[in-house]
Amino acid sequence: MAAQIAREWSGIQQFPVATQNKLHELLGKLKLENVSTLTILLMGKGGVGKSSTVNSILGERVATVNAFQSEGLRPMMCSRTRAGFTLNIIDTPGLVEGGYVNEQAIEIIKRFLLNKIIDVLLYVDRLDAYRVDSLDKQIIKAITDTFGKRIWQRSLVVLTHAQLSPPDGLNYDEFFNKRSETLLKCIRSGARINKQEFEDFPIHVALVENSGRCNTNADGEKILPGGTAWIPQLVEVITTVIANGSKPIMVDQKLIEGPNPNERGKFFIPLILAFQFVILDAAFFLPWVEAVDTKGNAGVLVRVEPRHIAPTQLRI
Amino acid sequence: MAAQIAREWSGIQQFPVATQNKLHELLGKLKLENVSTLTILLMGKGGVGKSSTVNSILGERVATVNAFQSEGLRPMMCSRTRAGFTLNIIDTPGLVEGGYVNEQAIEIIKRFLLNKIIDVLLYVDRLDAYRVDSLDKQIIKAITDTFGKRIWQRSLVVLTHAQLSPPDGLNYDEFFNKRSETLLKCIRSGARINKQEFEDFPIHVALVENSGRCNTNADGEKILPGGTAWIPQLVEVITTVIANGSKPIMVDQKLIEGPNPNERGKFFIPLILAFQYFFIIKGIQRAIKRDIETESRPAWELRDMGLAEGRF
Numbered sequence: 001m002a003a004q005i006a007r008e009w010s011g012i013q014q015f016p017v018a019t020q021n022k023l024h025e026l027l028g029k030l031k032l033e034n035v036s037t038l039t040i041l042l043m044g045k046g047g048v049g050k051s052s053t054v055n056s057i058l059g060e061r062v063a064t065v066n067a068f069q070s071e072g073l074r075p076m077m078c079s080r081t082r083a084g085f086t087l088n089i090i091d092t093p094g095l096v097e098g099g100y101v102n103e104q105a106i107e108i109i110k111r112f113l114l115n116k117i118i119d120v121l122l123y124v125d126r127l128d129a130y131r132v133d134s135l136d137k138q139i140i141k142a143i144t145d146t147f148g149k150r151i152w153q154r155s156l157v158v159l160t161h162a163q164l165s166p167p168d169g170l171n172y173d174e175f176f177n178k179r180s181e182t183l184l185k186c187i188r189s190g191a192r193i194n195k196q197e198f199e200d201f202p203i204h205v206a207l208v209e210n211s212g213r214c215n216t217n218a219d220g221e222k223i224l225p226g227g228t229a230w231i232p233q234l235v236e237v238i239t240t241v242i243a244n245g246s247k248p249i250m251v252d253q254k255l256i257e258g259p260n261p262n263e264r265g266k267f268f269i270p271l272i273l274a275f276q277f278v279i280l281d282a283a284f285f286l287p288w289v290e291a292v293d294t295k296g297n298a299g300v301l302v303r304v305e306p307r308h309i310a311p312t313q314l315r316i
Numbered sequence: 317m318a319a320q321i322a323r324e325w326s327g328i329q330q331f332p333v334a335t336q337n338k339l340h341e342l343l344g345k346l347k348l349e350n351v352s353t354l355t356i357l358l359m360g361k362g363g364v365g366k367s368s369t370v371n372s373i374l375g376e377r378v379a380t381v382n383a384f385q386s387e388g389l390r391p392m393m394c395s396r397t398r399a400g401f402t403l404n405i406i407d408t409p410g411l412v413e414g415g416y417v418n419e420q421a422i423e424i425i426k427r428f429l430l431n432k433i434i435d436v437l438l439y440v441d442r443l444d445a446y447r448v449d450s451l452d453k454q455i456i457k458a459i460t461d462t463f464g465k466r467i468w469q470r471s472l473v474v475l476t477h478a479q480l481s482p483p484d485g486l487n488y489d490e491f492f493n494k495r496s497e498t499l500l501k502c503i504r505s506g507a508r509i510n511k512q513e514f515e516d517f518p519i520h521v522a523l524v525e526n527s528g529r530c531n532t533n534a535d536g537e538k539i540l541p542g543g544t545a546w547i548p549q550l551v552e553v554i555t556t557v558i559a560n561g562s563k564p565i566m567v568d569q570k571l572i573e574g575p576n577p578n579e580r581g582k583f584f585i586p587l588i589l590a591f592q593y594f595f596i597i598k599g600i601q602r603a604i605k606r607d608i609e610t611e612s613r614p615a616w617e618l619r620d621m622g623l624a625e626g627r628f
Contacts, residue, residue, distance in 0.1 A: 047446035067446050067483045098450030099415035128444070130363035130383050132415030167383045168528045178384055212484045312474055 011059025046094020327375025362410020456506030
């Protein structure tokens with residue numbers, strides 16, 4: 001588990017001046033709100049572009065990117081400082097392995113994140129994927145089970161390969177909207193976010209194009225097909241999410257272990273015991289009769305229990 | 317299960333003249349070898365471009381293509397004739413559903429294919445996919461279990477989205493080679509094709525770009541980034557596969573039901589019975605007789621058996 005010592009965010013100087021200015025502006029805003037450190041966690045399937053996105057944001061090749069192979073099960077945190085602001089980016093292994101959610105990867109990620117505070121979760125997927133199925137829902141469930149439902153108040157969806165040519169019959173915006181809608185529906189369903197919660201904390205979708213072929217504008221900034229420079233836009237969406245009133249996720253032992261199953265329904269134990277006592281005592285079922293007790297007094301109300309009955313003694 | 321009556325392959329006239337000529341040439345070659353009908357089966361995961369490829373080959377929108385939704389579990393066969401040659405293309409539903417091989421889809425496909433002869437299997441996947449994992453291997457295994465290992469002698473791999481810009485650091489050919497290599501390794505592994513079999517019947521990889529944005533050459537033919545017109549090239553690879561000496565796959569009841577597990581190892585039953593009789597039963601009987609002779613009986617038992625000779 002390689003964690004690197006916080007170094008100067010030198011990669012920011014790789015960016016065109018226009019991008020640098022916007023980034024500095026956004027970091028300045030964060031510091032005005034007393035936010036001087038930001039921890040970003042990236043999660044998603046394998047091969048979608050998490051490591052590439054990390055490299056793009058930091059402006060340097062910190063994560064090895066291999067088109068054909070997963071990098072193994074090691075999460076990695078990169079810390080960079082700039083003008084008193086610390087950025088921690090955590091890259092994780094893909095959560096899916098051969099059609100299954102990789103529980104081992106989740107355990108390793110949990111252990112890696114112990115005692116860290118997560119400010120933002122970036123759920124990464126490809127823009128040019130055409131199917132959202134129950135596997136995606138399983139991944140969402142796994143993330144929800146790991147961090148709790150609250151993580152989704154501090155998340156955004158990142159779609160990579162943004163510089164795509166849409167399929168025939170759809171223009172780019174139509175395709176993007178439908179893709180986002182389908183994915184967000186999956187997230188709402190998998191994380192069981194109801195309508196009100198989703199309106200209070202809507203999940204934004206950001207576009208990202210990590211390849212060197214990304215088109216650039218006159219200032220040299222990498223732009224999306226719509227013309228927006230995507231690196232500042234991504235950082236801006238992140239700052240919006242932080243300021244939405246939700247709390248960051250503290251990954252403590254309790255969160256990781258999850259709720260103790262022994263605690264569940266403990267409340268009912270005394271109630272059930274009481275109920276059983278009443279039943280076994282049979283107060284409910286046996287009749288009360290007037291009888292004569294052993295001293296000969298009449299009119300004594302007695303519950304009829306088997307041991308009481310001797311035929312000669314009972315006068316009803 | 318919509319099967320359409322064989323109609324005139326009018327879609328071929330949609331193609332540029334150069335493509336039409338090449339296709340007519342290839343069809344002519346097939347007829348010289350007495351092949352007047354060709355049944356092509358497409359299989360693969362969902363969303364990879366099987367239906368789009370069918371539409372591209374036929375030159376008309378026979379299969380509904382929806383970027384976001386699978387079309388349901390119906391296989392579909394399209395038949396088209398041209399100058400005495402009949403082309404049957406069978407489009408199937410995606411074999412993967414939510415991380416699992418969809419056994420129900422396989423059953424439906426099997427039932428659809430009953431009594432048909434498959435000349436070529438096109439295993440379709442995307443060129444721009446970056447991971448090959450055990451799920452792909454499961455799909456290959458499922459196909460192998462359904463049709464038998466021989467299907468791979470009559471298959472080729474079709475990679476869609478061919479007009480891709482490769483990831484940073486790799487040029488197109490490097491990326492294509494590595495992608496093909498990884499996928500073919502998966503097929504060899506999942507279908508248990510050994511080295512010799514693979515050399516005898518190598519599996520070709522064809523590139524396909526189904527979108528309207530496909531680049532075209534001077535003749536108006538849709539071309540790959542390398543410059544080759546891909547529709548004639550695909551048909552050419554298909555004709556190569558047909559002529560490689562393997563036999564087409566007849567999908568009969570026996571193939572579909574698979575080997576009868578009761579037949580397996582039946583040969584051993586008499587052998588095991590003989591072994592049990594001669595070595596075990598006989599051995600036990602001999603041991604019993606020996607024990608009978610050598611045992612010393614107590615006196616009362618001898619008396620009961622009349623052997624005590626008056627000792628009592």
